[in-house]
Structure formats: structure tokens, C-alpha cells
Amino acid sequence: MTCMTKLSLACSTALVAFAGAAAAQSVTIGITQNNVGVDSYQTTYEQAFIAAAEANPDVEVVVLDAGGDVARQIAQIQDLIQQDVDAMIIWPTNGQAVIPAVREAFQAEIPVIITNSNIAEDGFDFVRSFSGPDNVTQGARAAEIMCERFTELGIQDEAQIVQITGQPGYTTAIERAEGFENRLPEVCPNVTLVESQPGNWNREDAQRVMEAFLVQYDDIDGVYSGDDNMGVGALNAALAADRAGDITFVGATNFAVGYDAMERGEYWGSIYQSPVDDAEAALQTALDILAGEEVPFLNYFDTPKITQENMGEFDRPVF
Amino acid sequence: MAEAMVKSVGGVLARQGILVAFLVFMIGFTFWNPRFIDIDNVFGVIRSSAILGVMALGVTFVVIGGNLDLSVGSMLSFSAIVVLDLHENPAFGPALAIPAMFAMTLCLGALNGFLIGYLRLNSLIVTLGMLSAIHGLTLTYSGGQNMDIANQSATWFDVFGRGSALGIPVPVLIFALLAAFLGIVLAKTPFGRKVYAVGGNGTAATFSGIPRARVVFLTYIISAFCVATAGLIQASRTMGAQNTVGQGLELEVLAAVILGGASLLGGSGTIFKTVIGVLILGFIQNGLLLAGLEFYVQFVVTWVIIILAVWLDIATKRGKLWSPIA
Numbered sequence: 001m002t003c004m005t006k007l008s009l010a011c012s013t014a015l016v017a018f019a020g021a022a023a024a025q026s027v028t029i030g031i032t033q034n035n036v037g038v039d040s041y042q043t044t045y046e047q048a049f050i051a052a053a054e055a056n057p058d059v060e061v062v063v064l065d066a067g068g069d070v071a072r073q074i075a076q077i078q079d080l081i082q083q084d085v086d087a088m089i090i091w092p093t094n095g096q097a098v099i100p101a102v103r104e105a106f107q108a109e110i111p112v113i114i115t116n117s118n119i120a121e122d123g124f125d126f127v128r129s130f131s132g133p134d135n136v137t138q139g140a141r142a143a144e145i146m147c148e149r150f151t152e153l154g155i156q157d158e159a160q161i162v163q164i165t166g167q168p169g170y171t172t173a174i175e176r177a178e179g180f181e182n183r184l185p186e187v188c189p190n191v192t193l194v195e196s197q198p199g200n201w202n203r204e205d206a207q208r209v210m211e212a213f214l215v216q217y218d219d220i221d222g223v224y225s226g227d228d229n230m231g232v233g234a235l236n237a238a239l240a241a242d243r244a245g246d247i248t249f250v251g252a253t254n255f256a257v258g259y260d261a262m263e264r265g266e267y268w269g270s271i272y273q274s275p276v277d278d279a280e281a282a283l284q285t286a287l288d289i290l291a292g293e294e295v296p297f298l299n300y301f302d303t304p305k306i307t308q309e310n311m312g313e314f315d316r317p318v319f
Numbered sequence: 320m321a322e323a324m325v326k327s328v329g330g331v332l333a334r335q336g337i338l339v340a341f342l343v344f345m346i347g348f349t350f351w352n353p354r355f356i357d358i359d360n361v362f363g364v365i366r367s368s369a370i371l372g373v374m375a376l377g378v379t380f381v382v383i384g385g386n387l388d389l390s391v392g393s394m395l396s397f398s399a400i401v402v403l404d405l406h407e408n409p410a411f412g413p414a415l416a417i418p419a420m421f422a423m424t425l426c427l428g429a430l431n432g433f434l435i436g437y438l439r440l441n442s443l444i445v446t447l448g449m450l451s452a453i454h455g456l457t458l459t460y461s462g463g464q465n466m467d468i469a470n471q472s473a474t475w476f477d478v479f480g481r482g483s484a485l486g487i488p489v490p491v492l493i494f495a496l497l498a499a500f501l502g503i504v505l506a507k508t509p510f511g512r513k514v515y516a517v518g519g520n521g522t523a524a525t526f527s528g529i530p531r532a533r534v535v536f537l538t539y540i541i542s543a544f545c546v547a548t549a550g551l552i553q554a555s556r557t558m559g560a561q562n563t564v565g566q567g568l569e570l571e572v573l574a575a576v577i578l579g580g581a582s583l584l585g586g587s588g589t590i591f592k593t594v595i596g597v598l599i600l601g602f603i604q605n606g607l608l609l610a611g612l613e614f615y616v617q618f619v620v621t622w623v624i625i626i627l628a629v630w631l632d633i634a635t636k637r638g639k640l641w642s643p644i645a
Binding site: 036037039040043195204207208209211212215236240241255256257260 | 354367458559
């Protein structure tokens with residue numbers, strides 16, 4: 001409400017001062033999100049996005065949510081084209097299926113920014129920029145955290161690890177696993193990745209997979225999980241089997257549960273990815289493009305390493 | 320004499336086809352990887368099957384009564400989220416959170432039972448609708464946030480999922496006790512016989528003076544009670560939950576019940592066989608994991624085995640493998 005008041009104030013002042021021409025000072029940005037409410041990350045992202053937009057008096061936003069439904073997202077993109085927004089931010093429900101709608105926006109000369117997870121390569125021509133985390137780098141950094149820890153423990157030449165990946169077929173899951181698997185032999189060539197199984201972004205699934213790993217392998221020195229939610233599931237399994245003390249747990253997307261487990265000394269490290277940074281980066285990318293600045297096509301925001309050693313520098317995640 | 324032996328073995332086979340199938344899997348997997356029958360692994364599998372198992376006990380009543388319950392997955396998410404949230408609420412704490420969660424979950428079961436029993440709506444449609452509606456309710460309740468217990472060392476709440484008594488994990492104990500209790504209710508009480516009667520031949524049940532609506536209503540109450548128990552174990556085991564924790568479980572539960580030999584048309588099935596069905600599902604998943612198969616392959620193999628088991632069961636009952644629809 002305050003935003004609206006401010007906005008109308010700003011607009012009317014501008015109108016008085018510059019008589020119409022200054023309406024260009026204020027921009028309208030539409031966003032269609034993937035599925036707000038399905039998890040804490042997306043919920044926090046939406047709140048942060050709205051907060052960032054309200055803090056900027058020159059921006060008006062139209063916030064939509066596709067509820068995970070591709071058809072609804074396509075309809076929302078078409079609505080935003082009809083409303084003739086100045087720029088459009090899309091969090092794709094499906095990287096392939098939204099391309100035709102993105103193309104329509106492109107033809108209507110509305111700049112499109114993809115946020116969080118990218119669309120398929122066929123659609124790159126219709127997109128001005130991708131704003132989001134670099135999942136390959138996240139995987140690579142997790143491998144580095146794991147290797148550095150093994151070196152400290154002096155087991156970098158014999159350690160055996162297992163991997164619990166996200167949902168099969170999901171780009172984030174594939175990219176993180178790829179980054180991890182490619183980087184690990186570069187930094188720690190003698191560490192063996194004995195097995196990978198999916199935990200489907202689900203803590204209970206990850207716990208079950210880890211229980212089987214613990215039965216199958218007498219020697220597990222490290223577990224890499226595609227996110228902390230699954231990592232904590234794996235940790236729970238190891239705690240129940242009384243083997244957590246021997247295992248280095250590394251994850252990604254630091255969740256509050258992961259942060260707390262690090263504080264207790266049970267979980268070693270993760271990648272700090274803030275939905276607030278993600279949302280603010282998306283909005284800023286849109287504003288930069290509208291201001292005519294050069295923006296790289298892959299406009300990543302930084303997702304730093306976090307471990308028990310440097311966690312003091314980071315706030316506890318809100319999700 | 321020998322012939323009589325063969326006949327009685329054949330009779331056992333015919334009655335307990337699913338049990339035989341179960342033993343065949345167990346022996347096969349053990350040859351594949353001897354760790355499969357490691358006592359820790361066996362307990363681990365039974366423990367992680369307990370959540371699915373407890374849910375399947377309730378659904379067995381519903382299915383024998385001639386209906387379906389597809390809302391159990393969403394209902395599990397709901398109960399896990401609610402109990403965790405109330406646990407964190409200083410006005411409740413664990414001791415009040417648990418009965419409050421049970422009451423709320425039973426209300427959902429009562430709604431199912433009312434719509435299906437008293438308004439005579441189709442159970443497939445009602446519970447499919449409830450599957451989405453309860454999911455939405457859960458998201459509304461939680462605002463989409465994960466629920467976690469902040470201070471895990473300061474609560475006794477973990478006893479249901481992680482504790483053990485007499486060397487047996489508590490989830491297994493709950494599953495076993497509830498199975499024994501509900502098994503007796505179903506097999507030995509007048510109420511149990513009414514459930515079979517209503518599912519087997521509704522018209523005959525009416526003429527026998529059985530209050531069908533009330534029996535159906537009660538089967539949904541039992542189902543909701545089981546889901547609440549499963550939700551409690553789930554929440555306690557992970558000490559936190561996502562809004563989607565039960566997603567997809569309704570089909571796994573149904574698979575276990577059908578695998579146990581309950582007919583989707585109602586009127587047949589037992590608690591014991593459902594327990595076998597649950598264990599088969601649990602051990603298949605575990606065995607394939609231990610065999611180190613790719614995830615995609617596991618999916619295919621799981622369902623191939625389920626269909627084979629059902630076929631084996633039906634074939635032994637009919638006494639022939641080949642029986643086209645005539």
C-alpha cells in the first residue's frame with residue numbers, strides 16, 4: 001500500500017514537473033513464478049522480490065504464480081504481454097514448454113529475464129538474460145570443500161564417498177552432480193565416488209538411500225547431497241547407525257536445518273544460496289536491462305562456500 | 320499319503336501365493352548381495368516400511384469395505400506439518416501437539432467418511448478431490464515453509480521415529496502392535512465381519528440390517544487414525560517435514576494393499592496379507608538399492624516384480640497361469 005502511495009506520489013510529481021514525458025521514469029515489471037508455497041525457498045523468494053520492488057519507488061511489479069502448472073504459466077506470460085509490461089521475469093515451470101510463450105514476448109519486444117533455473121537452449125535467442133545461481137560451479141565448489149576437508153583429515157588418498165542427487169531429470173540436480181563429479185578428480189584424484197542415488201529433494205527418501213549405503217559400504221568418508229534438506233536426511237541415517245562421526249557431510253543450498261547441524265558440528269559444509277539474493281538479482285538484472293546497460297547473458301549471482309569454519313560470516317538461512 | 324502331502328502343499332501354495340513370492344524374492348536378493356539379510360538391514364527396512372505399513376493398515380479397511388482412499392498421502396503431509404508446528408508452539412508443546420494433531424486428522428477422515436458414507440458420493444472422486452484439497456490446506460497452514468524442530472536435543476518427541484524399546488525400533492513396535500490390534504478387529508469382531516459384508520455384497524448387508532453408512536464412515540475414521548499415527552512417526556523420524564512429504568504415497572499404499580491380495584472390488588483381504596505386501600515393497604526397494612541399480616531401472620523392476628507377484632497370487636488361486644477374459 002505504501003508502495004502504491006509512494007508510486008502515485010512519485011508519478012504525479014513527475015507528471016507535474018515534466019508533463020507526461022517523465023512517465024518513462026517509472027517502469028512496470030511482471031514476474032511469473034514457478035510454484036510459490038511448494039517450498040520455503042520459493043516462498044522467501046517471492047517475499048524478497050516484493051520487498052525489493054517496494055523499496056524502489058520507480059518500480060511497479062505485477063506478481064504472478066504459475067502454481068507449478070505449465071499451461072497456467074504460458075497464459076500468464078500472454079497476460080503480461082497484453083498488459084504491455086516493460087520487462088518480464090520468468091521462473092520456468094518447464095524449461096522447454098515455455099519457449100513458445102517466451103518467443104511471443106520477444107516478438108512483442110518485451111525483454112525477458114529468466115530467473116533461478118534456465119530454459120532450454122532453443123529459447124536462448126528470445127531471452128535477454130538469465131539471472132540465477134551457477135549450479136555447475138556450486139557442484140564444483142562442493143567438491144573442493146570435500147577435498148579440502150579430507151586433506152585436513154589426512155585421508156585425501158583413500159577416502160570413499162557417496163552422492164545423493166536431486167530429482168532425476170531436473171536441471172539443477174544434473175548440473176550440480178556434473179560440477180561435483182568433474183571437479184572432484186581434479187582436486188582429489190584418489191578419492192573414489194562409489195555410488196550415486198537420487199534422493200528426489202526429499203529428506204525421507206535421502207534417509208532411506210543413506211541407510212542402504214551404510215549397510216552396503218563399511219567405509220564411507222563423505223556424503224555429497226544435492227541440497228541440505230537431503231543432506232540432513234543422510235545425516236539422520238548416519239546418526240542412527242552411530243557412524244556420523246566418521247563422515248564428512250557436504251551439501252548445497254544451505255537450509256536452516258543444515259546451518260544448525262553445522263553449528264552442532266555434525267555437518268561439515270554447504271553452498272550458501274540466498275533466495276533474497278536470487279530475487280534481488282533478478283529484479284536488478286531487469287532494471288539494468290531497462291536502463292540500457294550491458295548485462296551478460298548468464299548473469300550469475302555469487303553463491304559462496306560455507307563450512308563450520310566460516311559460518312560466522314553468514315546469517316542463519318530463513319528457510 | 321504322498322499324494323495327500325502334495326495336495327496340502329499345493330493348498331498352502333494356493334492360499335499363500337503371496338507369501339511364497341515373498342520368500343522367493345528374499346532368497347534371490349540374498350544370493351545377489353548377502354548383506355541383504357544382515358540383521359541391521361532387515362530392521363532398517365522394516366523400520367522405514369513402518370510409515371507406509373501403518374497407512375496401509377487403515378487403507379485395508381477402506382478397500383475391504385469396497386471403497387478407495389487416495390487422500391492418505393496428502394493427509395500424511397498435513398499431520399506431519401501440523402504436529403511439528405504445534406510442537407514448536409509454546410502453548411502446546413509435544414504432549415498437547417500429538418492429541419491435537421490426531422483430532423485434526425480425524426476430522427479430515429470424518430469428512431471423507433461423511434461424504435462417502437452418508438452422501439453416497441463416489442470414493443474415487445471424493446478422495447481424489449481431498450488429495451488436492453488437503454495439500455492446499457497444508458500449504459495454507461504452513462505458508463509453504465518447511466517445519467523443523469529447532470532444538471532437537473530438548474524434546475522427547477524423537478522417541479516415535481528414532482527410539483527403540485527392548486531392542487526393537489519404536490516405529491516397528493507401533494506397526495506390529497497396530498497390525499495385531501486391527502487384525503483382531505477385522506477378523507474376530509462383529510464390526511470386522513460387517514466391513515467384509517458391506518464390501519462383499521452391499522445389498523445383502525442392508526437386508527441383514529447392517530448400517531452400511533456407519534460402517535463405511537468408520538473405515539475412513541480408522542484410515543485417518545492410521546495416517547495420523549504414520550504422520551507422527553514420520554515427523555519424529557526426520558524431526559522436520561516438507562509440505563510434500565507424503566506426495567505419491569497413496570499409490571504405494573494402494574500397491575501394498577493390492578499386493579497383499581485385497582480386492583479393489585471390496586470384500587476380501589486381510590491385515591496379515593497387507594503386512595506381507597508392505598514388506599515385499601520395502602524389501603524390493605531396499606534390495607534394488609543394495610544391488611546398486613540405476614534409479615530408472617529400479618522403477619521399472621519394482622513394478623515388474625509387483626505385477627509378477629500379483630499374477631503369481633492370482634494364478635495360484637485359480638490353479639492356472641493362463642486365463643484370458645472369456
